[in-house]
Amino acid sequence: MPHAASPPPCMAAPPIERDAADVSALVSCPAPPHPAFAADGGAALRRLIRQLPKAELHLHIEGTLEVDLMFKLAARNGVALPYADAAAARAARASYAGLQDFLDVYNACTAVLLTEDDFFELADAYLARAAADNVLTAEMFVDVQGHMARGVPLDAIASGLLRAAAASPVDASFILCIQRELGPAAASEALKAARPYVPSAFIGLGLAGAEVGNMPSEYEAVFAEAEEMGLHKMAHAGEEGGARYVWEAIRALRVERVDHGIRALEDPQLVAAMAAARLPITLCPLSNLRLQVYAGELEARVREVLASGIAHCYVDGNYEWVARVAGLGPEQLAQLAAASFEASFLPKERKKAHVAAVWGAFDAWRAEEGQPHRPAARGHPH
């Protein structure tokens, strides 16, 4: 397996500090919230978002590693970090000068992950934050190729992650995330290595990394093998690449979800096909903002997705940003949270229970806030 600098787990999921100030800066969108949230400057909006049960469907577990834990693991494992202190690391992670800059930060962060305990602490820390945010389900990507290239045994990765999942109230599962830069042969090799851990540790196969020039169809055989193994299938497509990358992910890889997928909008036939099939996309507009994808057009594109009929879902601060950009009201936000469960790989009955919990939380929020009772549509927001 190549030992070159690890590719990014996802161009749209850089390590991000989740402290309030940072997220606030990211969501400092000029748009005022919907009139239902206007009274207290958006605090009621944030309360609703926090209280709504949610499913997290687009998260790269490596991207959740926070600076303090990174320094702790570096000290424990004797790994030298390229930062003098936590402040310098935070500064490096606050903005990226370009892809290489992002790669340098990603590599520095992941270099500290070496043992089962490291993977346990990584996932445990994220899942604690997720539980506090009322995330009930998290389906998380794992860059197994990158970790194995550093000599980490797959058994240590799987055992650490599973131990964290078992200790968490969040219904956590993991997805093998193949990096396109490494090519189909390496992908097949990783999938074969992971076979003993399917389905105990991994429920799906995802495809990420630099998109342009790496057509999804190159991975047709790998995805066919994953299907035969009973894995769910998804791919990052339509992030940097155009609509034909999304078409290929659907037709050649038979994906059940498209990550990002925003450039599907460029082909009306594709939009119609995805809406008819209720094939969901997972948007990450805040990450797009940080990496300056669709510069100047992102707000319009997100509004277009909401109007397109394509099923969609968001996580973290994305809810607030999208709510402000699109002027979403309380019911529409609850519909988005419900849609996140619909797009998950949970069994049908569990989905139903979580969707019911969304509307229960919505009713509770409305009663607490003294919001007028209006019959909500309670369907998907399109």
Ligand SMILES: [Zn+2]
């Ligand atoms: Zn991603």
